[in-house]
Amino acid sequence: MTKRKALGSGLESLLSSTQPSSSKESSKPPSVSANEIPVHKIVRNPNQPRKIFHQNEIDELAQSISENGQISPIMVRRKNDDFELIVGERRWRATQLLKKDKIKAVVIDADDRTSAILSIVENVQREDLNSMEEAESLERLIVKFNMSHEDVAKYISKSRTHITNLIRLNDLCDFVKEQLRKNKISMGHARAVLSLSENEQSKIIREVIAKKLSVRSVEKIVNSKSANSETRQKDPDTAILERQMTESLGAKTRIVHKGKGGTVTIKYSSMDELQAIIEKIRNS
Numbered sequence: 539m540t541k542r543k544a545l546g547s548g549l550e551s552l553l554s555s556t557q558p559s560s561s562k563e564s565s566k567p568p569s570v571s572a573n574e575i576p577v578h579k580i581v582r583n584p585n586q587p588r589k590i591f592h593q594n595e596i597d598e599l600a601q602s603i604s605e606n607g608q609i610s611p612i613m614v615r616r617k618n619d620d621f622e623l624i625v626g627e628r629r630w631r632a633t634q635l636l637k638k639d640k641i642k643a644v645v646i647d648a649d650d651r652t653s654a655i656l657s658i659v660e661n662v663q664r665e666d667l668n669s670m671e672e673a674e675s676l677e678r679l680i681v682k683f684n685m686s687h688e689d690v691a692k693y694i695s696k697s698r699t700h701i702t703n704l705i706r707l708n709d710l711c712d713f714v715k716e717q718l719r720k721n722k723i724s725m726g727h728a729r730a731v732l733s734l735s736e737n738e739q740s741k742i743i744r745e746v747i748a749k750k751l752s753v754r755s756v757e758k759i760v761n762s763k764s765a766n767s768e769t770r771q772k773d774p775d776t777a778i779l780e781r782q783m784t785e786s787l788g789a790k791t792r793i794v795h796k797g798k799g800g801t802v803t804i805k806y807s808s809m810d811e812l813q814a815i816i817e818k819i820r821n822s
Contacts (some may be wrong), residue, residue, distance in 0.1 A: 573642075573643055573644075573645050574640040574641065574642055574643070575614065575621055575640060575641060575643045575645070576639060576640055577630070577633055577634060577638060577639060577640060577641050578639075579619075579620050579621055580612075580614060580620065580621050580622075580623055580630055580641070580643075581617060581620050581621070581622050581623065582622075582623055582627065583622055583623045583624055583627075583653065583654075583657050585653065585654040585657050585658060585675070585678065586623070586627060586657055586661075587657065587658050587661045587662070587667060587671050587672065587674065587675030587678075588627065588661055588667060588671055589671055589719065590668075590671075590719065590720070591627070591628065591631065595628065596628060596631050596632050596635060597635070599628055599629065599632040600632035600633075600635040600636050603629070603632055603633065603636060604636055608629065608633070608641065608642050610626070610629070611626070611641075611642040611643050611644050612624075612625060612626030612627075612629050612630055612641060612642070612643045612644070613625035613626060613643065613644045613646060613656065613660075614643050614644070614645055614646075615645065615646050615647065615648045615653055616645065616647070621643070621645065622653065624646070624648070624653050624656050624657050624660075625656060625657060625660045625661075626643075629641070651683050654678070654679065654682070654683060655679065655683070655693060658675040658676070658678070658679060658694075659693050659694055661675070662675070662676075662694045663694060663695070668718065668719060668721055669704065669707060669718055669724075669725040669728070670707060670715050670718040670719040670728075671719060672704055673704045673705055673706075673707040673708050674708065676690055676694075676701060676704055676705055677705050677708050680705070687701045687702055687705075703729065706729070706732060707725070707728055707729070707732075709732060710728055710731070710732065710739060711736035711739045711740055713739070713740045713743065714728055714731065714739050714740065714743050717743055717747065722747055723743060723746055723747065724753060726753035726756075727743065727746055727751075727753055727756055728743075730753060730756040730757045730760050731743060731756065731760060733760065734760060734763065738763065742756060742759060742760070776793050776795055779793060780792060780793050783802075783804075786818070786822070787804060787815050787818055787819070788814070788815070788818070789804050789805055789806055789811065789815050790804070790805040791803065791804050791805075792805075
């Protein structure tokens with residue numbers, strides 16, 4: 539069983555009403571009270587990031603609660619005449635399995651934004667949330683509650699780069715998302731095919747599952763496809779311009795033209811080389 543991390547800075551900051559200064563929408567500091575509440579009065583949280591619950595894990599938890607009692611209370615907020623679950627859905631499900639009437643709960647006074655952040659942060663900090671569930675939940679914070687990548691990074695105590703890489707997984711096709719959600723593939727497999735079309739993504743990931751390909755193998759396949767595609771599509775004028783820029787800058791240059799725009803990639807091997815390239819561009 540995965541060991542649960544202690545509450546991180548994200549949850550503690552929320553419960554103590556500390557908000558990142560760059561947040562564009564403030565949350566009401568939650569007041570807290572402890573109770574035993576009726577199990578049947580609890581409703582699920584629509585912002586619950588976990589989509590898949592393994593029955594064997596619920597069974598094990600139910601057995602533990604039966605033998606040792608409920609060690610940690612769940613967290614809820616009042617929602618009309620009911621209680622909306624914020625943290626502890628597996629404990630709630632296990633308690634239902636035991637046919638208990640009441641469950642230990644911490645009842646907080648929280649708005650929609652705080653409730654969503656608490657639910658997502660707590661699950662992410664457990665570390666057993668799969669990459670796709672995490673990516674979808676973090677994007678929900680950004681889109682629905684107008685948070686920046688930096689805000690999210692502060693709450694879950696991870697780097698901004700990690701947040702950006704995770705959120706990019708939402709650009710995958712539905713088939714690949716589902717395989718990642720079911721842990722049929724790793725985050726590395728998924729990231730490797732991000733640049734491909736949806737059909738190509740599905741095709742390669744089906745091959746990954748069938749042949750148990752490594753991430754390295756997938757990266758080689760994708761790089762080969764990209765190189766072949768670039769060779770087929772590059773017109774003579776673009777190829778000439780690439781050579782001219784490479785010679786002028788003294789660095790390998792690649793031009794990818796798509797529609798009315800495109801990208802120019804200049805490779806360098808050190809900061810000194812980069813500085814030299816910048817100077818050549820300024821003086822040209």
